[in-house]
Amino acid sequence: MKLNINGKDQEYAGEEDRPLLWYLREDLKMTGTKFGCGVAACGACTVLVDGQPTRACITPAASLEGKKITTIEGLDTPAGQAVQKAWAELDVVQCGWCQSGQMLAATALLTTTPKPSEQQITDGMTSNICRCATYHRIRGAVARASEIMG
């Protein structure tokens, strides 16, 4: 079957239950999507499926035929670009492992809610864990990305 990943069709011929995360990382060598928990509890593997934040670690690749999948490697929407710019401006990252997932979650939030309130930022981001606790800067960067989007 064909999977549309970052605008490009990819042939998936793997097992029915194999999560998208491992297809991305091991087969396509797209390692920007990270493994953190394997049970959809941390958000490190967040990708967008038709714009919705989705946990790649529990979502079988075979369930995504015909859907548009966006990973950190293909974050080229206005919201995605603004998010990456804001993340760099504020030097949000520490270890960086969770940040692809954080940026994808922020992109999804800003796409539906371009001017989020503080509470909306918290609600949109609180399911993504950062052990370095860069939360303080993530809040600031989401707000800054919203400004950049104008």
Add this chain to the structure above:
Amino acid sequence: MADTATFSPSRRFVLGVVGFGAAGFAVGCDLRAADATSGPVAQNMLGPYVRVGSDNTVTVFLRHLEMGQGVSTGLTTIVAEEIDADWSQMRFEHSPADDKLYGNPAFGGMMGTGGSTAILSSWEQLRAAGASAREMLRQAAAKKWSVDASTVTVAKGEMTSGNHKATFGELAAEASALTPPDPKSLKYKEASAYEFIGKERDPAKTLGRLDTPGKVHATAQYALDYHPEGTLTAVIARSPKFGGKVASFDDTGAKAVAGVTDVVQVPNGVAVVATNFWAARKGREALKVTWDDSAAEKRSSDVMLEDYRKLLAKPGLEARKEGKGVAGLQGAGQVITADFEFPFLVHAPMEPLNCVIEYKPGESCSYHSGSQMPTNDQRAIFTVLGLKPEQVTVVTHVAGGSFGRRATPDADLATEAAHLAKALNGKAPVKLMWTREDDIRTGKYRPMNIHRMTARVNNGAIEAWGDRTAIQSIMEGTPFLPPGAPDFSSIEGSNDIAYAIPNVSVDVHLVKNPVPILWWRSVGHTHTAYAKEHFFDVAARKAGKDPVELRRALLAKEPRQLGVLNLAVEKAGPVPAGKSRGVAVHHSFSSYVAEVADVTVNADGTFHVDRVVCAVDCGTVINPDIVRAQMEGGIGYGLSAILGEALTIKDGEPVQSNFYDYNVLRMAQMPKVEVFIVPSTEPPSGVGEPGVPPIGPAVANALLASTGKTYSKLPLGTKA
């Protein structure tokens, strides 16, 4: 000593580290030189820490692991300053594993990242490395232009003299051929002339973190992202109980899983090897292992804690005595006491432990990992595989967090990987992965412990202070603790209590327990600061004193503790209406931090930490924004532990498994944080850990102010 290597521009990844020449200088491929239009880049070592490319890049070799704490920027800044570079030309790379060239003096000369020592231990050395390289470039220019070296000016990555002008890159080869200057002859910049050290980033991102672009655009290569062609992936089934052994196993089910290639026994379990992770994991689920638990620990953690508590009736090893010591606790006034209980904690870095090992039997082995102790890992590997040290190459990748977990005196991950490679006889490169469940359930943990705090309060004063702990020793059995020496990591923060109290007694019982433990970000201070600073408020209130005023009085001779305390309290301003405030101050890893926590306690007893104001004195500041980031993150990491984290054990087996039951901090719980830095010309000291210890007691003190209760059992949970 000239060490020049030329690399093909087509090599896009760090393929390994190759040693050159008798001096043992080592050079890796330059990621940034991989531009098809730029042609081959000649790399020139100007001493072991500084490499200048013909493309005019200056790469600083990090002997410390970049695991989020910012060393890739901080250490590079020190060199950039003294070599007089332009910031845009600075790069970083992890150094090879070599104690002789890259050992950490704070680790007895062994390579190691920890104890917040990176900047502190590198300051003099990297200033010298930068200044030495600058003089070599100056001499090279003077020689080339036949002018006196004193006429050559070095600034922003260029040498000039009269009409002559050259970049670092243009003269790097000539400079590397020169003898480095006598270190005693080196001259350093005055602090007033600094261009980089202590400077704020500007909006154009000058002085921003050097690891930001790679992490924002996901091009940074962590160990888990390294995947040479044909790599097999392995997971290991380990004993559910600590100390259990494999009695027998049935691999029929595992081998029936498509993609599983091998099932092999290794010393601590049974490894399932497959062509990909999903198959390996399914194979492990289908594997049947019978465990021999005859020597395994079978107690529950609450039983262990009661065993610890029994020890507290008697004195332990003396760690501090002032005045009459423990006898001072008897006398006039009131004696108050409380047992403070701290659970096991998991580091849980976001990137679970992993490595890739490539073994050629009898010939060589390369090991890719995010290691905090690369030479220790190297030793473990050559020992298991029977290779010579120089046959084992260790390549260090940026790590997705650690908090201490990747600094293992027993080289647990490297040892497992080496046994696995041996069992597979080098048939393919192998990626060994720990799942999150492995991470939570296998150890190693911040040791569970109990502090019995006692104070005698009389006439509005704390006249005596007692702090008795029972805890497993982290340092015993490691190379870091000479036989018979006290385990400072168990008592740090307790025994150096700075308050001017006339009678002080600090003692410790070091307990034997097979549960694997390890240093966890800020180590002993994770519990000693909480016990000291929260019980101080309890005692101050019993004495009828304002806790902050009493701290000021009892720290009168401690200017740096007083400095951060006063700064934090001043910046926090008045307590907002409807909120409770708590304050704590603590000295750790040569730095001083005070934190003020404003907490809302709701009518239903739930509470939220709204705002934290932090003041830090870490001596000379290399990069103020990274200092702030480490305080923000340290506050979040410490808050995570005191609010929700606990690894409990039932009948010898961990209860928690993953982030759904091991509760770590999420954004909704993160306070607003404001960080203020005390200006200082003292030598630089650590920032990775010192932000962690004060947050717990600051929050507990705020709750105490609201409810009058002592918060002696951690984690606090959701209700005040």
